[in-house]
Amino acid sequence: MTYQGVLTKMDTEFLEPIQYYLVFENDFLNMNQLLNKSITIRFVKYQCLNCGLDKPIYRQGFDRQCFFETARAGDWIMRPELSTAHLDKEDRDLEYEKQVQLQPHIVYLANSSNVKVGVTRKSQVPTRWIDQGAHEAIEIVEVPNRYLAGITEVALKDHVADKTNWRSMLKNDIKDENLIQWRDRLKQYIPDEAKDYFIESNAETNLEFPVNKYPAKPKSLNIVKEQSYSGKLVGVKGQYLIFEDDTVFNVRANEGLVVNISVD
Template sequence: MQLTGYVQPLTHQHTDPVTYFWPFPDRELPINELLGEELEINFLGEIACIYCGRKIKKTFNNGSCYPCFRDRAENDLCIVKPHQCHFHLGTCRDAAFGERHCMQPHIVYLAISDDVKVGITRKTNMPKRWIDQGAVTALPIAEVPDRKTAGEIEVHLAQFIKDKTNWRRMLKNEIADRDLLEVRADIEEKIPEKYRGYYQGDREPLTFHYPCLEVPEKIKPLNLDKLDRIRGKLLGAKAQYLILDNGVINIRKFSGYKVEVAV
């Protein structure tokens, strides 16, 4: 099997285990069905912006050319710092995007990818967000009307619970033995009074299992900027990573790179 195209992020379905696909123009690569096979990824030396399609030498923020990185709402600082959302000030880069993306119901959640973390996502983006992060379990704790409010709660709770994932520990399945229901009970009183009406104390956790034959002892990142060809036995997939017997590659990181993939 051989496919050629510009890299797009992995897609997935919440099954047990999660079912992964790598999309290409002609067809999707069924990752789960190919575990144990030799996978070869050849970078063809061409990169295109995932938004405007212009040919570029390097990407910004996982696939953008510099003008799109500078101008598009998807790349604004408030995307990574949602508490700084400025839609209400009338300074959003793209008001239509803001309506679709930010002025929609959002979920504040707890998840375990390596240890407990707090995060936010659009209500319509569950459970995709959790799978993209490699979470083994996730639990909504609040539903709010917009992204800014979710970000404000997240920033406050990040004083008590981290909001980052250690990707190496996540891929090595070094998972903290924590009960999200107990964590939720512990932090309920830490939610500021003005947000208490959004709290949800009756939701149940979701769990996720990932397709993986084995995990390499050493997690070595494979980089298409340094290697024109990556080849190894496909062992699994988790979050946006493909796990090979000689390293791991973050597929989303190389969005827009033109590759030829052979199995």
């Protein structure tokens, strides 16, 4: 069977194991059902997620011009502490920024390659943890806007990592941590503006990924350069497809590419 469409990050369902769906405009694939099957991925063209044109993707699924113009790629996306909608101050599109920034946000700890701090909208729990390949996570604070979450993350980054080592995550080279102890240890570093939002009592969330074989030495697939790749799918973790020959393909990092996928 053959499928074709523009890549966007895989949709997920929080089950045991997590269910992954690659969604195209008129079709979708349940990636769990493709485990142990041979798949061929072919690059077709670009399709910017903003303007829809066949222009090289710059970042986050957008061509260069759209990346610097669309509200969906403002600096506050990656750096929540730069959010200004709570001040009624526009970055690129105040209506959109209010819609996204002025809603409950979570500051969390996740363990994917190591314990790291992160920020997400409350509505994106546990999706954000799944996308990062975390096998365990816990909320620290729940605040009413993105700015408060951002300044809390900045304060905690002095005491805990804020990046994931994708190779360690994919190799499953991780150890279990007591995230409740981590949460309680970091409480003292929460900024005064967010202290009242600390979550005193909650449990870790554990996540199980559909992986039959972890790669010993992950090799990242550049489908634009290679044009075509074939391999047996043996797992899905984070937003990565894992193949038997240790090739891994980051779906989210390739948003905006139109691909043809055939399943043998």
